[in-house]
Amino acid sequence: MAERPATLGEALAAARGRLPPGEARLLLRGVVGCTAAQIAAYPERALSVEQARRFADLVDRRAAGEPVAYLLGEREFYGRRFGVSPAVLIPRPETELIVDLVLARLAPGAAPWVLDLGTGSGALAVTLALEIPAAHVTAVDCSPAALAVAGANAAALGATVRWIESDWFAALEPAAFDFIVANPPYVADTDPHLAEGDVRFEPAGALASGPAGLDDLRRIVAAAPDFVAAGGWLVLEHGYDQAAAVRALLLGAGFADVTSAPDLAGIERITLGRRP
């Protein structure tokens, strides 16, 4: 007797107890290419043998800890789908606040020069290029593999960004950017959080930054004054307990109007300052 193909409902049932139902549905949608509503409405729809095999493999890998975003190869950021791979940090919702802070400081009709440092998937650079069509956006990363992911995202989403392989500002000529944004590594090397959950699978170089997590933030702030236009902004994401330290760095480097903004969880997550 021929083997009966598994159905959507049976596939989800097989994952029950191993994965949260929401994650199993996301993986199944990725395999079958359908919506959550379709899965709910047609649980008797059959999977091909290949789809059933792929789903079982994704469930195993997720159960072993691999992030859903890497398994699906994508994550949403600011309402758009970004391709991701283990070469880049998975975009996080708190980083969307950087986009809002830039948009709120944009003069009407401005065509700002924008620099994204350590662009990773390109989430910030591509989003800013699309949200500010007149902007001139440059993005750097020290990882060629990350720049390949970012470039593919820009192409898929129709954004124009100048990509440069660079260790922070190292490969850039002095310039006058109106906005410099960065979500640099800022986790302390010894933070136990690095050994938990999704971050175990993310590039260590995009997460950890010295004993206090401040090494890269220090380097960026120290070099930034040569690259920010007078009146321009430096906008930095940092750790939950680093806002005061980053404000002090910015004030020490001569920035004015230095403030921190809370993320959705109420944690001061972004600190920004303006070059007088």
Ligand code: GLN
């Ligand atoms: N927010 C991330 C985390 O806690 C860290 C991201 C980063 O270092 N830029 O895992």
